[in-house]
Amino acid sequence: MNRRKFIGAVTTPTLLGLAGCTENDDTQTETTTNTETTTPEASELRGSYVHTHKDEMQMIGIQSAGRLNVALMYAVPHEFFLTTGTRTQKVEIRQRDTMHLMVSAWDSESKTLAPSVEPNVTIYKDGEEVTNVNPWAMLSQQMGFHFGDNIQISGEANYRFEVALNEESAALEDDLQGVFDESTFTFEKEFNPFDAQGLGQMDAENAGDAGAIPPMDMGMMPVPVQPKYSEMPIEMTEPQYSNDMAVAVGALSSDIEYSDKSGSRLVVSPQTRYNRYLMPLMSVAAVVKRDGEIVYEGSLKSSLHQDLGLFYGVNVPYFTDGDTVEVTIKAPSQVARGLGYEEAFLKTETFKFTL
């Protein structure tokens, strides 16, 4: 594999990390289990493929504070991939892992998921603190976006989970102001974490095919999908696709509520191709041109809107027909990925739209 020399300041996106996949791990004693490290060439990326099986999930509880709802759940320990740049790294299940713990937060009214609340979970076993974990921002085919990690709590006991959420850091459009404030929720469950091992797994049909396991029906939790482009309350361009991520653009006009009413609000809306999940933790930039002249150039900020879900936005001068918008994904979504997604949504790419 060619090792591409790292380039500093770039104006076009660069696939980085094409160094060889061999690990020069400095440990002397540990024989590392076979860690998969993928920094594939863009053309080699497989895209989204159907994961091999579906997991049963157990709810610990759902709690609310105003419109903010938080769910705490678990499943069997999961393999997943950590993302750094365009490089993914497989996390194996450890022998000591007893469960995959998951947190989700959403607005009860609009069902909008909060992608940046980055919770901290402190776990007490019979009153004594046993662990403290910041679960990873994660995207899985069944669950969509949530925060999750494999943990090692064990033994039949009374467990108390303190879930502290940060204030949502995405820009919040009017209706969502104040919904996702900093807050802490406490859940309790008397159980043996090994119960997680008893949760069911079902083989998926068409495992390995292009596609994805459909979103799981999670009962009292809303299905965490973005609105369809055709159903958004603003006109969106036809979507373009790259590496199984769809991107469409539109503009918030004065008819729709938006927070800073000086011109148009450029809406760049990415979603996963098959399940329409949100795509957080991306570096997105845009160039707006009118008659060949640059009218705006800059980076976009992640934003949440009750009818649009998560998008990347910035205020620009009012659009006119014929304006072109060049959207560049400078860094793909840094979200950790469940199996089936490890070669999807990794391309850095420029899309050109005409309004």
Place this chain on the structure above:
Amino acid sequence: MSKPSLDSANRRDFMKAVVAVGGTSALSACIDRTGGTTFPAGTTNFNELPTRQHGWNILDEHGNPGNPEHHVLRFLRLPDDYTPTDEDRDTITNALQTLEEAYEWSKDGLIFTIGYAPRYFERFDSDPKGVNLPHPEKLAPFEDPELETYDAVIHFTSTHAEAVVEAEEAMFGEQQTANGVEVTAQLNDVFNSSTEHPMRRTGFVGPGLPKKFIGEILPDIAKKIPEKSPLSMGFESSFKKNQASEDTITIQNGPFAGGTTQHISAMSINLNQWWMQDDRWQRVAKMFSPTHAEEKLIEGVGENLTDNSKMDQAQDLEESASLFGLVGHSQKMIRARKNDEPRILRRDFDTIDNGDAGLHFLAHHRTIEDFVKTREAMNGTDIADETAVGTRNNNGILQYINVSRRGNYLLPPRSLRALPTPSGD
């Protein structure tokens, strides 16, 4: 989770247990085992000792600041209605001079500092003169630490665990001699303290120690920690170029000139994620910068490094964030400089207090503001706003740590270390 045991056959394990368990029984067990090692002797020429309690001058051949291996912190309280008396000042001075007589002021002898908190100075009508000493605050939007309200803190450190425990016992326990010198006054004649966490905290730093002691609580994870690593996250971290000098951190003016301020925080470290989930490339990228990972600038724990961690070769911070979706811890810290020098001198050490892997982050700085500014740089909240970098996700090492306690202290110069008044007289 096994607690350190005094029965351990291995000397290193045993010494750590001595520090972790503490107390006279630990010390007797220690003396039984080692035959009562004597340490380099101290001096009664007290005025020859440095003015600066923080004047340790432990530097390696590159000028990198060092930290002795074993540490104990004892947090101290005074009764609510207490006002300092000269008699009590004398007691404290005698007690601490006993230590100075007993042990050489060096890492092979004993080093100790005593600091006073805002709570202590509230007993007077005014604030300490020439020093801004605020109560601790939460320093990041995503943390919720206990903001501590002790009166004072004493820090003992030495290469020798036995010296640390013996000194601690001499000041607070039943120990009647310190390195052969008779103990005539004790700190617990004046202060209240406890051998229970969180009033007693212990720790270690130095090659071999994290691997050994994390191994007591997290054996699978400890296998991944390199033998050479001085800290549990696997890298050297104290360099001449990324640490403030002892001169820089010294208060220059006012009655407390020659002193310094101190911030002590406690944090847990998620070594499971760091060692068992991230790989080498990611660890190097998140601790230093993506360039460091790509270009393999760090060998092992940093044994190829001299007096700096090659941050001049790191990419620009904003570029890292927007192109790599990741920024390194050290990359963010470059912004925390003043006059092109770091603002703080870190003397942190790992811990397994309460059976949890963590760090006692102890730092010295001329002002508390210096610490706050440094922590702000570490948060990188501005970077998270407009790039793929999250509040914690791929944001240096924030993903792995959770700060549970914070406290601010003033370390007076040696002459004022016994119950100082705000004006220093």
